[in-house]
Amino acid sequence: MNIKIIGVGKVKEKYFKDGIAEYQKRLGRFCKFKIVEVADEPAPESLSQNEMVEVMAKEGERILSKIKDREYVFALAIKGKERSSEEFAKEINQLTTYGHSDLTFVIGGSLGLSPAVLKRANTEISFGRFTLPHKLMRLVLTEQIYRAFTIINGLPYHK
Numbered sequence: 318m319n320i321k322i323i324g325v326g327k328v329k330e331k332y333f334k335d336g337i338a339e340y341q342k343r344l345g346r347f348c349k350f351k352i353v354e355v356a357d358e359p360a361p362e363s364l365s366q367n368e369m370v371e372v373m374a375k376e377g378e379r380i381l382s383k384i385k386d387r388e389y390v391f392a393l394a395i396k397g398k399e400r401s402s403e404e405f406a407k408e409i410n411q412l413t414t415y416g417h418s419d420l421t422f423v424i425g426g427s428l429g430l431s432p433a434v435l436k437r438a439n440t441e442i443s444f445g446r447f448t449l450p451h452k453l454m455r456l457v458l459t460e461q462i463y464r465a466f467t468i469i470n471g472l473p474y475h476k
C-alpha cells in the first residue's frame with residue numbers, strides 16, 4: 318500500500334526532521350511511504366481577508382496537482398472528525414481491505430486548507446481542537462500512521 322503526506326512548505330528544523338525520519342524508517346516495513354512538499358506562499362500578518370483566501374487557494378492548487386483520482390484523501394482539519402488511534406487503525410485496515418491502496422493525507426499551511434482541497438477530500442480528520450503548527454502536525458501524523466500499523470499487526474508498541 319502507498320501512503321503519502323502532502324505538506325505545505327519545507328520542514329527545515331532538525332528536531333522535526335529527525336522525528337519524521339525515524340517514523341518514516343519504521344513505516345518502511347508496512348507500506349511505501351512518502352512525503353511531498355509543495356511551496357508555501359508568503360503569509361505576513363498584514364494580509365487582508367481576501368489575500369489570505371488567495372494564499373490558501375494558491376497553496377490548494379499546488380496540493381491538488383499532487384493528488385491522483387484513485388487516491389483516498391484525508392484532509393487534516395481542526396474541525397474534522399476525531400478518531401481514537403484504534404479507530405484510525407481500523408479505518409486504514411478497512412480501506413485497504415476494500416481496495417484503496419493509495420492513501421493520501423493533506424496538511425495545510427499556516428493559514429489552513431482551501432475549500433477546494435476540503436471538497437476533494439474523502440474525509441476530514443481532526444487531532445483535537447488545539448491548533449498545531451503544520452510542521453509538528455507532520456511529525457504527529459507520521460507517528461500515528463506508524464502506530465496504526467502496529468495496531469493492525471498486533472505489535473507491542475501501542476498501549
Ligand SMILES: C[S@@+](CC[C@H](N)C(=O)[O-])C[C@H]1O[C@@H](n2cnc3c(N)ncnc32)[C@H](O)[C@@H]1O
Nearest residue numbers: 393394424425428429430443444445447449451
Ligand atoms: C497552523 S494550522 C492552520 C490553522 C488554520 N487557522 C486552520 O484552521 O486550519 C496548519 C494545518 O495543520 C493542520 N492542523 C493543525 N492542527 C490540527 C488539528 N488539531 N487537527 C487536524 N489538523 C490540524 C491542518 O491541516 C491545518 O491546515
